[in-house]
Amino acid sequence: MKGAEIVIRALEKEGVDTVFGYPGGAIMPLYDALVDSKLKHILVRHEQAAALAADGYARHSGRVGVCFATSGPGATNLITGIANAFLDSVPMVAITGQVATPFIGTDAFQEVDIFGISMPVVKHSFLVRRIEDLASTIHEAFQIARTGRPGPVLVDLPKDVAIAELDIVAFDDTPDETPARPDAHQVAIARQMIEKSAKPLVYAGGGIRIAGATGELRSFVDATGIPVVTTLQGIGSVPSTHELNLGMLGMHGTKQANLAVQECDLLICVAARFDDRVTGKLKEFAPHAKVIHMDIDPAEVSKLRAADCSIVGDVKVALNFLHVRPQIDEWKERCLSNKAAYEFNYDVKTEHVYAPKMLRQLSVQAAERETVISCDVGQHQMWVAQHCQFQSPEAHLTSGGLGTMGYGLPGAVGAQLANPNARVINVSGDGSIMMNIQELATIKRYNLPVKIVLFDNQALGMVRQWQELFFSERYSEVDLSDNPDFAKVAEAFGIPAIKVDKPDQVDDAIKQILESEGPLLAHVMIDPRENVWPLVPPGKSNTEMMEAKAV
Amino acid sequence: MRFTLEVTMTNSEGALERLLGRLRQRGFGILALNADVSGDYASLGARITVESMRPVEAALKQIAKLYDVEQVKVHHAEQEHAKRQNQPAELCLSL
Ligand SMILES: Cc1ncc(C[n+]2csc(CCOP(=O)(O)OP(=O)(O)O)c2C)c(N)n1
Ligand SMILES: [Mg+2]
Secondary structure (H helix, E strand, O other), rough: OOOHHHHHHHHHHHOOEEEEOOOOHHHHHHHHHHHHOOOEEEEEOOOOHHHHHHHHHHHHOOOOOOEEEEOHHHHHHHHHHHHHHHHOOOEEEEEEEEEEHHHOOOOOOOOOHHHHHHHHHHHHEEOOOOOHHHHHHHHHHHHHHHHHOOOOOEEEHHHHHHHHHOOOOOOOOOOOOOOOOOHHHHHHHHHHHHHHOEEEEEEEEOOOHHHOOHHHHHHHHHHHHEEEEOOOOOOOOOOOOOOOOOOOOOOOOOHHHHHHHHHHHHHEEEOOOOOOOHHHHHHHOOOOOOEEEEOOHHHHHHOOOEEEEEOOOHHHOOOOOOOOOOOHHHHHHHHHHHHHOOOOOOOOOOOOOHHHHHHHHHHHHHHOEEEEEEEEEOOHHHHHHHOOOOOOOHHOOOOOOOOOOOOOHHHHHHHHHHHHEEEEEEEEEHHHHHHHHHHHHHHOOOOOOEEEEEEEEOOOHHHHHHHHHHOEEEOOEEEEEOOOOOHEEEEEEOOOOOOOHHHHHHHHHHHHHHOOOOEEEEEEEOOOOOOOOOOOOOOOOOOEEEEEOOO | EEEEEEEEEEEEEEEHHHHHHHHHHHOEEEEEEEEOOOOOOOOOEEEEEEEEEOOHHHHHHHHHHOOOEEEEEEEOOOOOOHHHHHHEEEEEEOO
16 A cells, blocks of 8 residues: 555544645645545645634534645645644644655755644644554544644655555554543532632633533533633633623623623633633732632643642533532622623614624524634624624634634635534634635635625724724724725625625625525625724733723 | 753654753743663653743643653752742652
8 A cells, every 4th residue: 555545544544524735746645545535625725724624624523624735835834724723722633745755854845844843833743754654643643633632733744655655554543542530639629619609700711612511511500500701712612692601701801701700709710721812911810719720731720820729631520520509699690780781782873884783683693503603813703702692612613822814714614514514604804804815716616605794894903903092093004995896806706795885784684694505705894993892901900991982 | 940851752753852842932941951862762861951930830741741751850950939948859740
């Protein structure tokens, strides 16, 4: 068997059905082997999109996302997507072609040291120099990617190894290690802490989706009656409509969530990591709280905030052992009355389409059928996080750690391929869409029914907002008023488009977005002056929230 | 704070580079380094003295996370904080 065939077979044995990639010289043997395989290869139009689509596929499905790229520029183009997966702990295997082993280190054509370049943004990486190691390396790569705290693994495959022959191939199928069970003593301490607390709060992160612990978290919340705040990645881990869900915390969090954090006496951190967008000024974050920190990754516990009780291991097991009922009626009342008092107001006076309201309406109406929203990065991303309702964390795909503009469209492609029956909507901005707009061709080619809701404020809105607020309105390189006609662009790719300029067109646009069969781009013009509120200024404590100003 | 790490790892491609890169990126400056491959080339032992404002536990946990690393031990070269005196002189993390 040829090296390339071994790789393809090994992928099939891992249960891979879809790979995202782009061919080229050094990876040609793998593309040749693909011809005889059942694997579905999705030809994207930029390698960054291959990695980001693999990310969307993996985030939504929980399976390992796989991408291929050739050596040199193909491999370097993957890097942003790999880093994106690294920072949000997404399981991924990236396979790159490499020049033949004798040429490695000679500055050969399209040789870059992708093994070295990718090192800080992968969970692990392999350069496979011997065909004998190939089958086991692929299995190992998958195991590393999907176990423990997941992450991307790079396998660099030299061309001579890919075309070499091996008579007897031993495929590896050692089972994955199960997640460590949390320490019973720590769990017992946590139980006591919860029982004794007067103002406990659950701070739920992205690890809940990753661990598949949504059910356990909900049971825990229902059993204990403790209010919940979620991170950007934790959105949907408790349904947006759940009574005790106070919404997202942090920089663009809800007032009720941030107030609850600042007042609580016990913070139960479930698979979150005290990111700076969450904590604001770290020293003043949850100042009265003891902390219980649960995570699969010991390096996250007490990294930024010392934990009073650390539970390392499977959060599902830990949560199941913590069903106690503290006496917290007063606290719950306070949280819920804040929630009622600070509800978002959608009745805003404006002649423009009001994006938060449109998103709210869209997500409420979309709820009759499984819907996934894949976001780009900017104001529109925060509006999705604040105003859309989610029933599960897999339904909200957003680049949090890296904040990668251009994630949304390939992310949607990946999710749609992972779940052909779902309705997949990419919410994008006029800046972000241009970062991977070439993927409209992928949507067309595979006739994916992805819907694109493009909020056009003729600006790099989020940067514009910061310049307005923190750089004395000195606007620098944020104007996009010469945007192309996005509807025409979509149509040039063979994708139908609608234009939404006025509020009275919104109802009909939503109907079309939800009901049209194939792909559709809705080009929505919004007021460039509209900002994201509330906002905790960078470096400030979460109590210092800036509130909405009328436009 | 200055301390010495003793790391045992699988001698796989890039293992030492990963170790040094991780320490640098996480804010641990390297003051001294000595590393040897075992006789059978299977494993690699490294002794690294680092200096940082960050706590040693961060270095330990970050190193322990590396896939190649089998064991990491730390020796405190300097006991700057009185609080540290109560701690065992040698923390050991075996995987
Ligand atoms: C690849 C990349 N480059 C730059 C940034 C910095 N950045 C964050 S938000 C933003 C503006 C995004 O503009 P747009 O997509 O139009 O969204 P809006 O904020 O206007 O809704 C920029 C430039 C980024 N996050 N990612
Ligand atoms: Mg914009």
